[in-house]
Amino acid sequence: MNCRFCDLEKKEKQRVLEVRETCTVIFSNPRLMPGHLLIIPKRHVLNLSELTVEEKQELFDTAIEYQEKILKSVASGCDLKQHNRPFIQENDLKVDHVHIHLQPREYEDELYLKSHIHDREIFKPLPQEEVMTLIELLR
Numbered sequence: 001m002n003c004r005f006c007d008l009e010k011k012e013k014q015r016v017l018e019v020r021e022t023c024t025v026i027f028s029n030p031r032l033m034p035g036h037l038l039i040i041p042k043r044h045v046l047n048l049s050e051l052t053v054e055e056k057q058e059l060f061d062t063a064i065e066y067q068e069k070i071l072k073s074v075a076s077g078c079d080l081k082q083h084n085r086p087f088i089q090e091n092d093l094k095v096d097h098v099h100i101h102l103q104p105r106e107y108e109d110e111l112y113l114k115s116h117i118h119d120r121e122i123f124k125p126l127p128q129e130e131v132m133t134l135i136e137l138l139r
């Protein structure tokens with residue numbers, strides 16, 4: 001197995017921000033904006049549900065802590081995201097090793113103006129029929 005997110009301490013030492021017991025904080029490369037960080041569990045798993053209680057605890061505690069650091073000294077906003085898209089093959093922008101993104105945000109930043117501005121066209125009022133269908137699947 002040749003995973004870019006395994007053994008980060010050895011392979012990506014220059015962009016590692018902190019190594020904790022079960023996870024690593026690293027600068028994303030490529031990145032969407034300055035201060036785009038990844039919080040990556042040390043153990044190779046694909047989904048959050050595969051992590052132990054301790055791994056989940058440290059992963060989220062670390063993400064929340066770094067979100068606060070970003071808000072304090074890097075940007076006035078910060079998105080926290082986790083993608084789960086098994087329909088996309090691994091590529092230069094996608095690694096099949098679970099991780100959380102922290103993305104510093106500002107009012108009308110580049111990501112908003114080039115991408116998220118179009119979200120408005122996608123939002124629709126919630127139909128009650130959809131709620132009834134999905135509530136059965138999700139409860």
Ligand SMILES: [Zn+2]
Binds near residue numbers: 005043096
């Ligand atoms: Zn891995």
